Amino acid sequence: MAEPQGRTVKDLMSSPVVTASPSDTVAQAAESMKAAGVGSVVVVDGDRPVGILTERDLVKFSASGGEAEGAKVSEWMTADPDTVKPSEEVAAAFKSLSEHNYRHIPVVDGDGALQGIVSLRDMMRVARIVPVDPVTEVPPGLEGVVVAETKIGDVRGKEGFFHYRQYSAVELAEKRMLEDVWHLLFQGELPTKSEREKFIEEITPLRVIPDDVMKVLPSLANLGDCFSPLDAARSAFSLVVSSQDFKPSLDADHEELRKQAMLSCAVFPSLVMALYRLSEGKEPVDPDPNLPYAANYLYMLTGEEPDPENARAVEQYLIATIDHGFNASTFTARVITSTGADLGSAVLGALGALSGPLHGGAPSRALDMLRDIGSIEKTDDWLRDAVGSGRRLMGFGHRVYKTDDPRGTLLRGVAERLDKDGERVRLAKHVEKRAVEILQELKPGRSLYPNVEFYAGIVMDMVGMPPPLFTPTFGCSRVIGWTAQIMEQAADNRLIRPSAHYIGPEPPQPVPDPE
Numbered sequence: 063m064a065e066p067q068g069r070t071v072k073d074l075m076s077s078p079v080v081t082a083s084p085s086d087t088v089a090q091a092a093e094s095m096k097a098a099g100v101g102s103v104v105v106v107d108g109d110r111p112v113g114i115l116t117e118r119d120l121v122k123f124s125a126s127g128g129e130a131e132g133a134k135v136s137e138w139m140t141a142d143p144d145t146v147k148p149s150e151e152v153a154a155a156f157k158s159l160s161e162h163n164y165r166h167i168p169v170v171d172g173d174g175a176l177q178g179i180v181s182l183r184d185m186m187r188v189a190r191i192v193p194v195d196p197v198t199e200v201p202p203g204l205e206g207v208v209v210a211e212t213k214i215g216d217v218r219g220k221e222g223f224f225h226y227r228q229y230s231a232v233e234l235a236e237k238r239m240l241e242d243v244w245h246l247l248f249q250g251e252l253p254t255k256s257e258r259e260k261f262i263e264e265i266t267p268l269r270v271i272p273d274d275v276m277k278v279l280p281s282l283a284n285l286g287d288c289f290s291p292l293d294a295a296r297s298a299f300s301l302v303v304s305s306q307d308f309k310p311s312l313d314a315d316h317e318e319l320r321k322q323a324m325l326s327c328a329v330f331p332s333l334v335m336a337l338y339r340l341s342e343g344k345e346p347v348d349p350d351p352n353l354p355y356a357a358n359y360l361y362m363l364t365g366e367e368p369d370p371e372n373a374r375a376v377e378q379y380l381i382a383t384i385d386h387g388f389n390a391s392t393f394t395a396r397v398i399t400s401t402g403a404d405l406g407s408a409v410l411g412a413l414g415a416l417s418g419p420l421h422g423g424a425p426s427r428a429l430d431m432l433r434d435i436g437s438i439e440k441t442d443d444w445l446r447d448a449v450g451s452g453r454r455l456m457g458f459g460h461r462v463y464k465t466d467d468p469r470g471t472l473l474r475g476v477a478e479r480l481d482k483d484g485e486r487v488r489l490a491k492h493v494e495k496r497a498v499e500i501l502q503e504l505k506p507g508r509s510l511y512p513n514v515e516f517y518a519g520i521v522m523d524m525v526g527m528p529p530p531l532f533t534p535t536f537g538c539s540r541v542i543g544w545t546a547q548i549m550e551q552a553a554d555n556r557l558i559r560p561s562a563h564y565i566g567p568e569p570p571q572p573v574p575d576p577e
């Protein structure tokens with residue numbers, strides 16, 4: 063904010079001042095304000111200010127239904143107003159104005175006699191200071207800004223580590239099934255054997271798409287070239303939210319929100335797969351109550367029980383992508399919940415944020431890049447051309463990780479396990495290595511490394527997942543994280559409502575008459 067050096071209040075103040083006496087009526091004071099075209103009168107006893115009556119006070123007065131002719135200024139004024147000295151620097155006066163939320167401050171000399179009045183409008187007009195409430199300027203993209211407290215987990219970018227409720231997410235992906243991690247996020251702890259069984263029993267019936275929604279799915283899937291599984295799943299999920307009458311989070315207690323969250327996480331994968339199959343001209347495959355989450359997910363794609371190795375690969379991917387700090391989609395879910403909106407709306411907004419290529423929309427693009435490069439020999443030319451011409455390498459770079467993304471490392475291992483002849487992974491690893499080196503050379507100091515999306519596309523392709531399902535699959539796991547975050551937000555909520563720094567031409571500009 064630009065503040066003029068050396069300017070004093072005297073340079074800015076208006077003088078003489080429109081005054082009133084405490085015994086004047088409100089009607090008289092209002093008349094004086096109107097006649098002089100000012101927004102306040104200073105109430106004086108002799109030449110000493112004893113109060114201030116502003117337009118705001120008049121509004122309050124008229125709302126009270128009082129008689130302006132009978133009411134005294136002394137009853138409606140703000141008594142003993144803050145004052146400033148004419149010699150005070152503009153910056154200090156401005157600070158006082160904005161800290162106390164006053165619009166006008168009487169200016170008094172050393173003896174306390176009224177000399178003038180200074181207002182925000184004076185400051186704006188003369189000093190070109192933008193009148194704002196106390197603000198904290200934050201970096202573009204809110205980089206590094208902490209906006210909430212959470213017990214769900216966090217991401218330690220420099221260490222290349224992230225966890226869910228204290229447990230390394232990578233270790234969870236190595237050792238546990240998805241339902242365990244879902245339980246951890248929702249219930250706060252990993253389940254015992256019997257808790258797991260009970261949790262799975264709760265999930266299984268919720269996977270079934272409600273009949274009234276199922277009926278509508280063919281129309282969402284039959285959009286020809288315009289069909290997008292993510293858009294369609296979002297629309298279908300919106301119907302689930304309506305059909306189940308999700309209440310605003312402001313009116314729902316934790317138990318109710320948890321029920322909605324359980325349903326959302328269980329049914330979303332079924333919607334994705336049913337819509338995809340319908341778009342391919344096939345009948346949806348009902349979820350198999352005997353299969354765990356990940357195996358059932360692949361089963362709903364093909365109608366066949368999947369190879370356990372493929373199901374495990376998908377499960378590990380899903381576990382590793384459930385939650386990841388205050389990423390853009392999670393933040394979106396939190397913001398929507400902070401308004402008291404229902405859990406479904408928060409998930410829908412988060413899905414929108416996830417769809418962007420800078421967030422969850424990258425894995426199919428990363429796979430396209432690998433296909434385009436095609437061979438080890440072509441790698442360097444392709445990468446140099448891409449980075450040199452200002453394109454972003456999909457699957458590289460991260461807001462928080464300035465080293466290897468641990469999810470990428472995990473998925474590289476999964477890809478190695480799946481790639482029997484090793485050909486594809488050899489190319490991927492070569493591209494990964496050269497991309498890091500070329501980015502270091504052409505984008506020095508940016509610390510760009512592969513992120514989760516680089517190997518995600520490869521792993522999903524290897525298990526037979528069609529590329530249009532990559533981002534919706536990411537959505538399936540992330541809905542667990544989002545809903546855990548939504549419940550946490552709702553439990554201790556305050557509206558998330560930041561500010562923006564206006565940088566356009568200075569107002570007020572008279573509104574021209576229409577031509």
Ligand code: ACO
Nearest residue numbers: 419420421422424454455456457458459460461508513515
């Ligand atoms: N390829 C080439 N250059 C890059 C890349 C990339 N993948 N990522 C960042 N840069 C460069 C930018 O061009 C910029 O350079 P400049 O200083 O010369 O302008 C610099 O690095 C910083 O980039 P920002 O966009 O400011 O970094 P930010 O932290 O905002 O972006 C992001 C992070 C969006 C992930 C970025 O790295 C990117 O676009 N990556 C490609 C898309 C991608 O892989 N997205 C998936 C992310 S993982 C997830 O969401 C699950």
